[in-house]
Structure formats: structure tokens, C-alpha cells
Amino acid sequence: MRFIDLSTNAMLKPKPGIDTIQPYQAGKPIEEVQRELGITDIIKLASNENPLGPSQLAMQAIAESSRQVHLYPDSNACYLKADLAEHLGVSEEHLILGNGSNDVLQLIGEAYIVPDDEVIYAAGAFVVYSLVTKICGATAVVVPMHKDTHQLSAMAAAITEKTKVIYVANPNNPTGTMVTADETAAFMEQVPPDVLVVFDEAYYEYVTRPDYPQTLPYVLEGRNFIITRTFSKIYGLAGLRIGYGIAPPALVEPMNRVRQPFNCSLVAQAAAREALKDSAYVAESQKHNTTGKTFLYNALDKIGLRYTQTEGNFIMVFVKQLGADIADALLKKGIIVRPIAGYGYPNAIRVTIGTEQENERFITALSEIIKNERTDTTQQ
């Protein structure tokens, strides 16, 4: 028998560029922090999940559908697509489902991006666009933000003959900022028809500003436009992994060819259908988020910390120290938040808007940490 020498076999080298990818840094799971620090009563405000938990209707669907998990799911997710199509006012052919919207963002790369292409996204935009660009071996064209916000005019100016895809997170994670309807309309006038525009609207249902762009018309007009949305955020199903893309059918079709046949589980499909129906739960989640946001804004004002106005279910908070140090200090008090130096914000953290109790606990802990730091500096 011949064994392959793993240390020398050139065949085993990954594709060019893969070695430049940093594995995705997810928010620490509660169990890991419990194990590492030996503390209980931990709260996680690090991954922008819905603090209210899943909807009752979705939980019922999870219990019922679990009796069927010896069967493969419907590969085409017919029932969920029919429900979504009705909910959105599009046809089923406009929809592509994914293992989270992350999967759809990646399917776009698999179906469309080749190594010679350029992909435009903003510095400080959601990290997956850079990941997809690297996986596809394409060239990233990273456009600076202005006031922590995507500058669509600068992104349009960065388009070249090689541009294939432009990713825009609206609202953006981690900044929480958004581009407006007018900015989007002006941008779309400048984008040539052979460039694919992707609007990542993972936090769509949380947005309260009236000047937020409704982008479905771009899809319905048959423009090169893909919207991605998710059941992970307001619909409270992050752990089940289900999201979707909305695009002209001609753009959906190639993505359907490259996706895994069973990329959305049977339980996820059943839960998503019920979550979509549970408009009372969505409304409660929106209200809860607005109340939490107001509480946190007021409390942060009192502590004297700056933050960005958010349209999501999280807030980017600027600190005087390194965000990583503050996140570490919070962790020791059992509160998991995200340092965001990797997004170009070394002096900031991102905190998910939690339950009333969680928000209060976060503010109390943060105030103590900052007070101690201030005392330490004055004593030096």
C-alpha cells in the first residue's frame, strides 16, 4: 500500500489565497466561557440574536417536524418558498434559500465570481464579503466608509471593467449604519448592467428610519440585484440556519445549480414557515429592540461613551481603551460582547441589544470597568 506524504505532497496545497483567510471569529458560546472562566450566569450579547428566544409557533413546528427527521428535507423548499413569495409579493422563482443568508452570500460567489474579477465592498462592512472574495480567488476593492457608513458614491466610482459584484450591508454589521433610498437610487443609476449588486438586509425588519431603501423594485425590474435576508435575526432562528435571497429568476437559476441539494434542513423549513406567520412576535421583537436601544443610548450618554445610531439589534460603542480589553473585562463579569478591531475599530465593541435585565447588567458592568480604568489612570 502507498501512503501519501502529507508534508510534501503538492497536490494537497489549498487554492491560492486560502492561506490568507482568517477562520471566522464567532461570538464565544456561553458553554465555552463557563468552562474557561468557571463562572455561571453568563449572558451573550455578541452575535445579534433575538433576546426574546424563538416564537412559540416556531417552537411548536420544531417539535412536530422533529418526528420527520429520518427523512431528507424538500430540496426545493416548496412550501416555505410559496409562503415567502406571498409574504414578499414575488414569485417562487425569485427565491433562493440558504443555510443562513451567509450561505446565499457564498453561493453568489460560487455562481458568479472568478479569479480575474474584482469585488467591491466597504472597509468595516460585514466580514463575509471579504471571505467570499478570497475563497473565489478574486481581487477585493475595499472602499473606505464615511462617518462609519457605506459611501455608495465612492463605491460606484471604484467600478472598473473587472468589477463583478458589489456587496452592501444595509444596515451594516458592526456599525449599525444604513444607506438611504436616495443614495441607493443614485448609486443604481451609475452601476452598469453587467455588475451584480448585492444588498445584504439581514436586519431589514429592525430598521425604523423612513428613508431606508425598499429594494424589491430593483429585483422586480429585472436589474442585476440580489437581496439577502435571514430568519436568524428578528425571526429568532439563528441556531437552525436558514436565510434567503431574492433576485430576478435568471440570477437565481445558476445559484440553484451550485447549492447543496439539501442546504436547508427539514426542521428549519418548518420553523421558518411558522416564524413568518408570527407577526405578533415580530412586532413585539421590534418594540422590544426600540425600547432597549433607547435605554442603552441614554445609559451610554450618562457614562459619556459615544456610539453610532443603529438600525439593527446591536450597537457599536466607542471606548477610550482597546475594545478587546473592555470585552475581556466584561467577559470576566460574565458578559460576552464582540471586540471589533478586525473591522478597523480597535477602540470599540459591539453589543447586542438584550433583554431589559441583560441591558442593565451590561451597563452596570461597563460603568464599573470604565470607572476603575479612570481611577487607575489618575493614580498613575
Ligand SMILES: Cc1ncc(COP(=O)(O)O)c(C=O)c1O
Ligand atoms: C450583515 C449580516 N449579514 C449576514 C449575516 C449572516 O446571518 P445568517 O447566516 O445567520 O443568516 C449576518 C450575521 O450576523 C450579518 O450581520
